[in-house]
Amino acid sequence: MxxxxxxxxxxxxxxxxxxxxxxxxxxxxxxxxxxxxxxxxxxxxxxxxxxxxxxxxxxxxxxxxxxxxxxxxxxxxxxxxxxxxxxxxxxxxxxxxxxxKTGVDRRQATITRIEQLSEDSIEVEIDIEGEGFSFLPGQYVHLEVPGKGAHRSYSFSSRPGSSRASFLIRNVPGGLMSGYLTGQAKPGDQLAVTGPMGSFYLREITRPVLMLAGGTGLAPFLSMLEQLAETGCEMPLHLIYGVNRDDHLVKTAALDAFAERLPTFSYTTVVVDEASDHPRKGYVTQHMDAEVMHGGDVDVYLCGPPPMVDAVLKHFDAQGIKPQSFHYEKFTPNQASEEAA
The missing domain is CATH 3.10.20.30 (Beta-grasp domain)
Known part of the structure; x- marks a missing residue:
């Protein structure tokens, strides 16, 4: 063993x-x-x-x-x-x-699927060469933009332990990786993968968990939920997933499937756009009711753009909320993630 x-x-x-x-x-x-x-x-x-x-x-x-x-x-x-x-x-x-005397793992990978899920997001699947590319659910890798001598950092949206990995990537107008994926990339193309990296990952669950996702910050939570669906979880798990517009909501069918596989999992979606007909409008901080906070006896995971992360931090401070543990990752389109354990 x-x-x-x-x-x-x-x-x-x-x-x-x-x-x-x-x-x-x-x-x-x-x-x-x-x-x-x-x-x-x-x-x-x-x-x-x-x-x-x-x-x-x-x-x-x-x-x-x-x-x-x-x-x-x-x-x-x-x-x-x-x-x-x-x-x-x-x-x-x-x-x-x-x-x-060690360093980050670097491997070649082959693109197997590219799908534009919305104007705002792209899903990419790759096959990573070699045996067992391991990572912790929530971690990220650098994906090299072929021919550009540059890379971008993306969290896995797939479950650890598989040679086929997936990523949920924000479509940034004029972005280096976005331009490649929407205008040039095709199945069979090769790119380099470097990693895994990051201290934002799923810890052992001993109490209720609140997940807060902004836009393509949903990716690491998909990886975490894939892992939990395999291992099972008896603690309450709730995800609040916020986007700017209705058509930016993606992977909700996958979230529904997780709710079927994980009886303790539930999720809500929030849309910022005031013109939306969505039943919950505004920001995630406006929809963090007492039920999901469990009186502070909760582990909070947060992944989203810097303004969202900063807003949640200020909200916790203003409300005097002190979760048992708080793990967050903030990202920008053109640089590596910034994490706090």
Whole structure:
């Protein structure tokens, strides 16, 4: 038996390793040619100290308090030289990937489908070459614009674990990637994929979850819901999906299907346009009622353009709302995402 361990480095790069039954994370990383920080490998120096965000593991009792205190262990800190996983895990490594003599994965991919879902959004599917391109639901990659020497960053909308990946991409007039996809790209074309990256990803669910999506910021939530539909979830899940105009609402059939597969999942849509006949107009902050906030006992995930992210942050502050955890990602059309854990 083996377990997948996601190593998330402080520069945003993620590497995935397979840890054999009874094997320490440090040994598994070295076996995958990832040189995690270490000096003694005996639980004495504390050099290999990291933070386990989720997953089950054993540390044993062969390390000393000076290397890892009881208080640190209670907060999820681990020594990778002592950590033996008993499930899939996510480990935050407090150094850059380059210092561990590793780096971001780069592969070739083939476009299999391009569909313009609305004036505002394009869905793209690609087949990624090689074995197992792993990522955490919510993470993103760089997609290279062929022939331009430039890339754009997009979150996966597909479930982890498949060689076929999908993305929901905003159609930006005059945009480099948008221009390529709408005017030149066709199935069979090749492009480079670099990643995965990002600290915006689905954590272990132990309480109700509120998802807030703006426009093509819906993409990472589709990936998360795909994962949850596979694993199941007993906690309430609610998504508020906001767009500027009626015709910008996309993938609602997919959301309906998730509601069928996940009995605890529900969603509402909101349209900004005052001329819309949509039953809920305005901004997502105007439709976050007490029921979905669960008295603050809720984990909030937010992905959308910077004005939306800033508005939600101000709304929480003004209302004195303090969710148990708050994870957000804001994006602009022509640059990498900005995240907060």
């Amino acid at each position: 083996s377990y997948t361990v996601a190593l998330n480095f402080e520069d945003g790069v993620s590497r995935f390793i397979e840890c054999n039954d009874g094997e320490t994370v440090l040994d598994a990383a070295y076996r995958h040619k990832v040189n995690l920080p270490m000096d003694c490998s005996d639980g004495v120096c504390g050099t290999c100290k990291c933070h386990c965000h989720q997953g089950e593991f054993e540390l044993g009792d062969e390390y000393i308090d000076e290397a890892l205190s009881d208080e640190e262990a209670a907060e999820g800190m681990v020594l990778t030289c002592q950590m033996v996983p008993s499930s899939d895990c996510v480990v935050q490594v407090p150094v850059a990937s380059s210092l561990c």
